[in-house]
Amino acid sequence: MNLLITGGAGFIGSHVVRLFVEAYPNYHVFNLDALTYAGNLQNLSDVEGKPNYTFLKGDITEAAFLEQIFRAHKFEAVIHLAAESHVDRSIAGPMAFVQTNVLGTVNLLEACRRAWAGDYAGKLFYHVSTDEVYGSLGEEGLFTEETPYDPRSPYSASKAASDHFVRAWHHTYGLPVKLSNCSNNYGPNHFPEKLIPLAIHNIKNGKPVPVYGKGENVRDWLYVLDHARAIDSIFHRGRVGETYNVGGVNEWRNLDLVELLCDVIDEKLGREPGSSRKLITFVKDRAGHDARYAIDSSKLMNELGWKPSVTFEEGLRKTVDWYLASEQWLEEVTSGHYRDYYRKQYEER
Numbered sequence: 001m002n003l004l005i006t007g008g009a010g011f012i013g014s015h016v017v018r019l020f021v022e023a024y025p026n027y028h029v030f031n032l033d034a035l036t037y038a039g040n041l042q043n044l045s046d047v048e049g050k051p052n053y054t055f056l057k058g059d060i061t062e063a064a065f066l067e068q069i070f071r072a073h074k075f076e077a078v079i080h081l082a083a084e085s086h087v088d089r090s091i092a093g094p095m096a097f098v099q100t101n102v103l104g105t106v107n108l109l110e111a112c113r114r115a116w117a118g119d120y121a122g123k124l125f126y127h128v129s130t131d132e133v134y135g136s137l138g139e140e141g142l143f144t145e146e147t148p149y150d151p152r153s154p155y156s157a158s159k160a161a162s163d164h165f166v167r168a169w170h171h172t173y174g175l176p177v178k179l180s181n182c183s184n185n186y187g188p189n190h191f192p193e194k195l196i197p198l199a200i201h202n203i204k205n206g207k208p209v210p211v212y213g214k215g216e217n218v219r220d221w222l223y224v225l226d227h228a229r230a231i232d233s234i235f236h237r238g239r240v241g242e243t244y245n246v247g248g249v250n251e252w253r254n255l256d257l258v259e260l261l262c263d264v265i266d267e268k269l270g271r272e273p274g275s276s277r278k279l280i281t282f283v284k285d286r287a288g289h290d291a292r293y294a295i296d297s298s299k300l301m302n303e304l305g306w307k308p309s310v311t312f313e314e315g316l317r318k319t320v321d322w323y324l325a326s327e328q329w330l331e332e333v334t335s336g337h338y339r340d341y342y343r344k345q346y347e348e349r
């Protein structure tokens with residue numbers, strides 16, 4: 001099978017590419033990525049030389065380019081992860097989110113529809129999305145696949161729009177699609193603009209750890225490899241036309257999470273216990289900050305037998321170890337544009 005994975009140089013995409021290249025030597029995995037600030041081929045340096053892997057540099061907003069690669073490589077399935085993914089960036093500049101997440105997704109749907117020309121046997125378009133499309137929860141309840149969409153940030157609105165387009169192409173044109181909506185991921189190769197890698201990076205370097213508002217917002221964290229495993233299960237065994245929610249059953253208040261990270265890093269670096277907590281700095285809240293996300297994954301668990309394979313304790317320790325050992329990776333991704341972004345986001349707040 002010729003399988004197109006978009007956004008494979010990013011955080012989750014790189015883990016999905018590795019899993020598919022290694023587990024399915026009879027598939028040829030094509031990784032299409034524009035290499036934006038979030039895309040980094042270093043994430044896949046161990047996969048680069050594999051005979052069943054090809055990298056294609058390109059932008060999903062360019063329809064003619066997509067048509068050309070579909071013609072050249074005869075893809076039979078697509079796993080679509082390419083996106084602008086950071087809420088704070090979407091607040092500062094929403095148009096890139098509309099371009100990539102909405103227009104880019106529609107371009108891909110059209111490329112599939114044209115290339116497959118109604119012969120959908122053995123074909124699949126799998127769209128990877130987020131739980132943020134469901135909006136914000138109060139203290140009780142979980143997002144299920146039936147929760148009405150209520151996106152509140154430019155990022156989640158653009159992802160919600162893309163989900164709607166994917167379902168529309170299924171209902172209108174019969175395109176075989178599957179969708180999954182996942183909670184917050186963490187793990188190696190996570191770009192240090194997101195909470196967990198940013199906090200690890202700053203704690204390690206003795207820099208202030210910015211916590212928005214009072215740190216009371218709640219997120220449901222899932223280890224990235226468990227998300228990749230869920231994508232594998234849904235891709236192969238999920239039902240066409242269906243959506244599966246993916247979550248960690250692992251809710252954390254931001255402040256508690258950051259305190260835990262401080263303590264784990266103090267222990268690993270032999271610092272005085274509790275000393276890094278002094279770095280926690282409350283900063284201006286995010287505009288429209290969603291209070292709580294939490295996922296009900298029972299459909300995925302019951303139908304496909306998926307469940308998270310690592311506990312949060314294990315996953316977080318593995319993640320901290322990876323960041324402490326990956327000085328060069330961090331050095332590279334935090335130079336240049338990252339520094340400009342960081343100054344604008346935090347120092348000019």
Ligand code: NAD
Binds near residue numbers: 081182
């Ligand atoms: P990421 O920002 O780390 O990576 C996105 C990748 O897409 C990058 O490699 C980037 O270069 C590429 N890309 C961006 N615009 C592109 C374009 N126009 N054309 C081609 N490539 C482009 O994102 P991530 O955290 O790995 O998220 C991957 C997907 O999973 C996204 O669709 C996101 O909405 C979804 N998701 C993420 C999370 C999370 O916690 N990170 C949770 C649920 C769902």
Ligand code: TYD
Binds near residue numbers: 194198210215217
């Ligand atoms: P983030 O990792 O950006 O993911 P998302 O907004 O998609 O959930 O943020 C996770 C939570 O952490 C969210 O409630 C915002 C908060 N946050 C901070 O308190 N400080 C920070 O520096 C960042 C980046 C996020």
